[in-house]
Amino acid sequence: MRLRLTTLLLSTSVLLASACGGGTSSGPQSPAGSGDTASPGYTPTDGAPGASPSPTPEASETPEPTSYAHEWVVSPTGDDAAAGTESAPVRTLAKALTLAGPGDRIRALAGTYAERVLITGNVRAGTAEAPITLEGVDTPHIVPGSAQGALVVVERPHWRIKGFDIDVQNKPSFAVAFSGDTEGTVLSNSEVHNAQYGAGISFHNGAHGATLEKNHIHHISIPNKDGHGVMIQPTARNITVRDNVIHDNSGDSIQCYSTDGSDPSAPADGLLIEGNDLYGNIEQSIDIKTCYNVTVRHNKMHKARRHPTLGGNGAMVVHLSARDVLIEENDFYDAGLAIGVGGNRFGPYPSGIVIRRNRIRDMITEGGMTGGGLQMAVSTGTQVVNNTFTRLQGPAIIMGSGDGGPTENMVVKNNIIDAAQAMQVGSQSPGLTTGNNLYQPGATFLKAGAALNLSQWQAQGQDGNSREDAALVDPDTLSPGPAAVDRGEHLDFEATCGAGPDIGAVESGC
Numbered sequence: 001m002r003l004r005l006t007t008l009l010l011s012t013s014v015l016l017a018s019a020c021g022g023g024t025s026s027g028p029q030s031p032a033g034s035g036d037t038a039s040p041g042y043t044p045t046d047g048a049p050g051a052s053p054s055p056t057p058e059a060s061e062t063p064e065p066t067s068y069a070h071e072w073v074v075s076p077t078g079d080d081a082a083a084g085t086e087s088a089p090v091r092t093l094a095k096a097l098t099l100a101g102p103g104d105r106i107r108a109l110a111g112t113y114a115e116r117v118l119i120t121g122n123v124r125a126g127t128a129e130a131p132i133t134l135e136g137v138d139t140p141h142i143v144p145g146s147a148q149g150a151l152v153v154v155e156r157p158h159w160r161i162k163g164f165d166i167d168v169q170n171k172p173s174f175a176v177a178f179s180g181d182t183e184g185t186v187l188s189n190s191e192v193h194n195a196q197y198g199a200g201i202s203f204h205n206g207a208h209g210a211t212l213e214k215n216h217i218h219h220i221s222i223p224n225k226d227g228h229g230v231m232i233q234p235t236a237r238n239i240t241v242r243d244n245v246i247h248d249n250s251g252d253s254i255q256c257y258s259t260d261g262s263d264p265s266a267p268a269d270g271l272l273i274e275g276n277d278l279y280g281n282i283e284q285s286i287d288i289k290t291c292y293n294v295t296v297r298h299n300k301m302h303k304a305r306r307h308p309t310l311g312g313n314g315a316m317v318v319h320l321s322a323r324d325v326l327i328e329e330n331d332f333y334d335a336g337l338a339i340g341v342g343g344n345r346f347g348p349y350p351s352g353i354v355i356r357r358n359r360i361r362d363m364i365t366e367g368g369m370t371g372g373g374l375q376m377a378v379s380t381g382t383q384v385v386n387n388t389f390t391r392l393q394g395p396a397i398i399m400g401s402g403d404g405g406p407t408e409n410m411v412v413k414n415n416i417i418d419a420a421q422a423m424q425v426g427s428q429s430p431g432l433t434t435g436n437n438l439y440q441p442g443a444t445f446l447k448a449g450a451a452l453n454l455s456q457w458q459a460q461g462q463d464g465n466s467r468e469d470a471a472l473v474d475p476d477t478l479s480p481g482p483a484a485v486d487r488g489e490h491l492d493f494e495a496t497c498g499a500g501p502d503i504g505a506v507e508s509g510c
Contacts, residue, residue, distance in 0.1 A: 071105050237270050413433075414503050480506060
């Protein structure tokens with residue numbers, strides 16, 4: 001499906017009936033005003049199994065300045081003609097923004113600010129050595145005033161914005177819009193909610209180097225249409241979304257959006273999604289469309305239910321022409337499916353997808369959901385290594401159904417697959433390589449309509465050195481059982497803590 005950024009058509013395209021909602025609705029046109037308008041070759045993966053697609057380095061919390069060059073104070077009871085001090089505060093955030101320079105801090109005192117916060121135009125930039133801080137004291141509220149548009153617009157580098165309640169009050173606008181040079185700018189420790197629009201927070205028009213950290217983002221919702229918590233749009237680069245709680249949106253918690261061929265804008269490139277708690281959306285926790293160099297690490301993705309009219313149920317999808325996506329050390333549970341890869345597309349197959357060291361557990365079939373782990377449609381070179389699948393009601397891995405094309409050159413190694421239905425393999429899975437997996441005794445492999453046991457599956461040329469064992473994992477910690485300890489194949493990403501790598505997501509003895 002082609003998506004037009006100019007009208008913010010923000011739906012999640014249909015991946016697979018069990019993996020994703022089929023929303024096709026568009027968000028409303030951006031209200032006039034600064035910051036609201038979004039900007040208008042397949043290479044096979046032939047590295048060793050588990051090789052990371054240019055992984056994003058491990059990130060850490062953004063450090064705070066230890067001192068400030070000058071402090072400005074703003075209060076709803078102040079006067080914009082005042083000096084901007086504790087005893088004589090200015091009244092509006094807009095006035096305070098014009099006063100601050102590199103190294104300064106603006107302290108916004110408690111109360112309600114019915115205005116747009118435009119870090120644009122003549123507002124000065126901070127520097128890496130001297131950022132500008134806009135800090136709420138006792139969580140002041142930013143709410144819509146008389147002017148339309150995003151409540152907070154950020155187009156400057158090295159600003160630190162923290163401690164606000166940004167309440168759009170169900171108006172049709174972004175809560176926060178980042179664009180242009182936002183290198184080193186951070187929005188943190190804030191609540192962002194109740195936007196009746198295509199996204200609560202958007203990165204677009206070349207936004208780069210910005211971070212969302214420790215925010216609570218929720219109830220971004222349009223009736224019967226998609227509203228996403230966070231949207232990363234084409235031309236955005238090197239965006240970090242870390243340690244946020246994002247839930248109860250009518251679309252996805254986080255979507256990396258793409259037109260996938262309908263306009264020439266460069267896809268978003270360089271996205272780190274780390275340490276978030278993502279749940280309770282009509283669509284997915286995370287949806288990666290045509291975006292490049294994405295790392296999804298240490299997140300919780302759960303509480304995905306099928307909507308009675310809009311579908312949905314998968315925790316995560318990677319589709320269209322996504323490239324170089326690393327999904328590692330996440331916890332997937334209480335959903336109809338953990339991850340769907342492939343499906344509908346416009347251009348090249350999804351490629352360079354690595355799924356490793358994830359806990360995939362406690363999936364459900366409520367409302368006709370699959371209750372499985374991975375559903376692999378059109379893609380090339382996907383690597384599924386060192387994951388733990390347990391307490392699934394459906395197949396751990398489905399592949400090769402031909403949805404959008406073949407599931408080609410897939411690698412499945414070093415996984416604990418504690419599921420009665422281990423794999424469901426369709427006719428379009430050329431180049432499949434499996435090995436060194438550990439299965440539940442009596443697990444079945446469905447191929448060409450026939451249910452095979454492990455020996456019969458091995459006779460098909462697969463899983464030659466894989467085994468069955470009754471004690472696969474600790475039910476609470478998902479640590480590997482004895483049959484998995486030190487028994488994994490050496491892959492090039494592992495830090496082992498014993499005589500060899502363990503099979504499964506958890507490395508014991510560390």
